[in-house]
Amino acid sequence: MSTTGTVPTWSIDLVSDTSTKPSAGMLAAMATAEVGDEQRGEDPTTLELCAQVAGLLGMEDAIFLPSGTMCNQIAYLVHCRPGDEIIAASSAHVFGSEGAGAAALAGAQFRTIPSADGVFSAAEARAHIRPLRQRSPRSRVISVEQTSNRGGGTVWPTERLAEIAEVAHASGLAAHMDGARLPNAAVASGSPMSAHTAGYDSAWIDLSKGLGCPVGAVFAGSKGFIEEAWYWKHRLGGAMRQSGFLAAAGLYALAHNYQRLAADHENARLFAGLVDGAGGARVYPARVETNILFLDLSDCALNADAIAAKLRPHGIRFGVESPTRMRVVTHLDVSEAQVRRAAELFQGIFDER
Numbered sequence: 001m002s003t004t005g006t007v008p009t010w011s012i013d014l015v016s017d018t019s020t021k022p023s024a025g026m027l028a029a030m031a032t033a034e035v036g037d038e039q040r041g042e043d044p045t046t047l048e049l050c051a052q053v054a055g056l057l058g059m060e061d062a063i064f065l066p067s068g069t070m071c072n073q074i075a076y077l078v079h080c081r082p083g084d085e086i087i088a089a090s091s092a093h094v095f096g097s098e099g100a101g102a103a104a105l106a107g108a109q110f111r112t113i114p115s116a117d118g119v120f121s122a123a124e125a126r127a128h129i130r131p132l133r134q135r136s137p138r139s140r141v142i143s144v145e146q147t148s149n150r151g152g153g154t155v156w157p158t159e160r161l162a163e164i165a166e167v168a169h170a171s172g173l174a175a176h177m178d179g180a181r182l183p184n185a186a187v188a189s190g191s192p193m194s195a196h197t198a199g200y201d202s203a204w205i206d207l208s209k210g211l212g213c214p215v216g217a218v219f220a221g222s223k224g225f226i227e228e229a230w231y232w233k234h235r236l237g238g239a240m241r242q243s244g245f246l247a248a249a250g251l252y253a254l255a256h257n258y259q260r261l262a263a264d265h266e267n268a269r270l271f272a273g274l275v276d277g278a279g280g281a282r283v284y285p286a287r288v289e290t291n292i293l294f295l296d297l298s299d300c301a302l303n304a305d306a307i308a309a310k311l312r313p314h315g316i317r318f319g320v321e322s323p324t325r326m327r328v329v330t331h332l333d334v335s336e337a338q339v340r341r342a343a344e345l346f347q348g349i350f351d352e353r
């Protein structure tokens with residue numbers, strides 16, 4: 001990654017829900033936040049955010065962290081010992097997109113369950129728990145991702161989540177939830193976040209995705225778990241000072257940007273309906289549940305780079321995943337009209353030919 005040069009600006013940026021910028025209301029809340037020293041437990045706004053998120057997730061306590069990645073890594077550092085094994089979907093962010101952090105930091109390895117939509121069954125989870133044998137890695141955690149990013153924003157049903165937690169606990173494993181987009185799942189399913197996290201030992205939400213904050217994640221669990229998480233937060237350099245300026249954005253987001261996620265889901269479905277079949281492009285998943293969808297370009301005359309190059313002059317960006325795959329993510333900073341415009345331009349690329 002270059003550290004110099006100009007950064008392009010995008011008028012319709014559908015590459016990720018991380019591309020939101022704080023709104024005027026959010027910035028005002030940040031600017032007027034009451035703050036103190038977070039490391040000493042003296043930042044009232046951070047304490048308030050942690051209390052709110054613990055309540056929303058039905059957990060005893062919570063801790064504010066700089067990123068979702070740090071939440072996942074701290075989860076494994078607390079739950080695992082070197083040589084342990086984590087069970088997760090093969091498409092999971094923790095397995096493929098966190099720099100092998102579980103191995104590098106916690107000394108744990110993954111045992112993955114092949115899954116196109118990022119969801120697996122209780123029976124599959126059970127089958128991946130190893131019998132206790134001195135020569136085998138010890139299965140220690142079952143890790144789920146709500147919603148599944150690589151799966152295309154798939155929502156795990158709450159019943160399935162509960163079954164997975166039960167399977168984990170029956171064999172003495174912990175159940176962990178990467179809830180980067182748990183707020184999307186809660187809004188899409190109509191069940192509160194606590195219904196998704198019930199029975200889980202640790203779960204977190206990202207503030208910097210659909211909720212529209214510039215930075216931060218909140219990690220929740222039992223009092224004992226969060227106490228251990230604090231040791232790792234310090235060791236990893238995640239302990240902060242006047243973090244209330246950031247936490248204020250989180251509180252603002254929970255009040256203003258949470259329930260409106262339904263609009264992002266509507267926009268994703270609208271886009272899917274408009275572009276499916278254009279130039280041979282196929283949308284998947286077939287039923288778009290939240291704010292993420294993929295375009296399969298296998299039958300298109302143009303590859304993903306060529307399409308991106310045609311969209312660029314219009315200030316429009318989709319994610320390029322491979323020559324035959326693009327990703328589109330709707331969010332707070334993309335309106336229905338912009339989604340229609342992006343779809344129209346995408347269709348136009350093929351009409352031109």
Ligand SMILES: Cc1ncc(COP(=O)(O)O)c(C=O)c1O
Binds near residue numbers: 178180
């Ligand atoms: C499912 C999932 N988990 C974890 C993360 C990591 O979150 P962060 O970017 O806050 O470190 C992401 C980020 O894209 C994600 O999509």
